[in-house]
Amino acid sequence: MESLQSAWFSPTGSKLRRMFYLVTPNETSFQYPEDVPEYEKEASPVFMTFVLVEAFVSLLFGHGKVRISDGLTSISAGILSRIPLIFLRSGFLNMYQWIYNNYHIVKLEWNSPYTWILTLLVVDFSYYWFHRLAHETSILWSAHQVHHSSEDYNFSTATRQSILQVYSGWAFYTPMALFVPISIYMVHEQLNLLYQFWIHTEYIRSLGPLEHILNTPSHHRVHHGRNPYCIDKNYGGSLIIWDKLFGTFQAEKEEVIFGLVSPINTFEPFTVQVCYWKHLWENWRQGRSLLNVLLRGPGWVPGQDPNECHIPEVEHPARKYTTEVSNLCSIYVLLHFTAVTYFFLTILSVNHLMPQESVLAVLVFIIYSLSCFGNIFDQRSYATYMEILRCGSALCISQLANFQLLSEFYNEMIVKMIPWFYGISALLWILSLVFGGSKQQLKHQKTA
């Protein structure tokens, strides 16, 4: 019993409990914002473990619920969405603090359980409205559609986030600065986000009576569905009560087919991020008013009643976007993606100690790498040349004198392996180009 209790409160136990909001006000209330732990950052290894375990189970039993191409595109979007926060994280929090210091209406006790519970509810309520408007206005949908663009539904889908979403959400939380201390807001904003990770799975079917109150994998599957009965339903974050209260709740019925009503058919992470802007631009070019283009819903057609918006029926089984990339090539990309993720996680934890130009150089390399991986999966004709350039550049940079400065922050053995890793990779691509010819054709084959 005692060992169970010590495991429950151990650092690993606490990290795991936070994913499910299983924490007490006592252990997660802080007086000052600088004392609030970075739960999101601490959760990265837990995210990775969940993703790997689910992928392993899917592979072992041949369920096909996790695809390397789609999963890596999702995690790429997650990495891209974190990059601006390295430089701009404190902007919104500074504004929140300033409003609270100068304009708060009531001063809630930071260490009261009532403040803690009230904040949990208000953060979730604000998230509901932010999320609802993110679906019902095109300007916010342009960012949020990234999260819905995966045609799979697994833990990696949870990481598929927009670069821009963080800049649109703050307005919905700002009114809280009139009464909630910033430290308690920071705790719940993070816990709410962590909770939303584990509900992205097909492996948990029903949670029994908890389905009445909590947002669950079943409810969130409906939210990610493109079946007509799933559209604009279940916006909740950690609770489902707001949907029931405001008429947007829908229980899971027939098999849900995931993704966008108009699939984007790409694994390239930048196209995933910006494709909807192209659509809005085209709408505007057709002579529609800019306000209508930005503020109406994604299904808006001039002169048509929004309630009569036609959502096409889905096909069973689902036809997903896929390309003919060999298993060997997928493993190659997986290896290189692991290296890039390692570089990124190191930057996240030590960027404040590194020279800013080194941080920038590594970030440029990471961003370019993610685009290369997407183009390989999309089988673009120029992907081979992009990859030769990427591996060749990494090899050259690792030979520069000031690279040693960067290497202080990375594992010594890994740093020694870098020239070999990228040198051999570049050579393999050159050989495939010389002996295989430019076989890589643009293939956009959809199969069942």
Ligand SMILES: [Zn+2]
């Ligand atoms: Zn959504």
Ligand SMILES: [Zn+2]
């Ligand atoms: Zn989701």
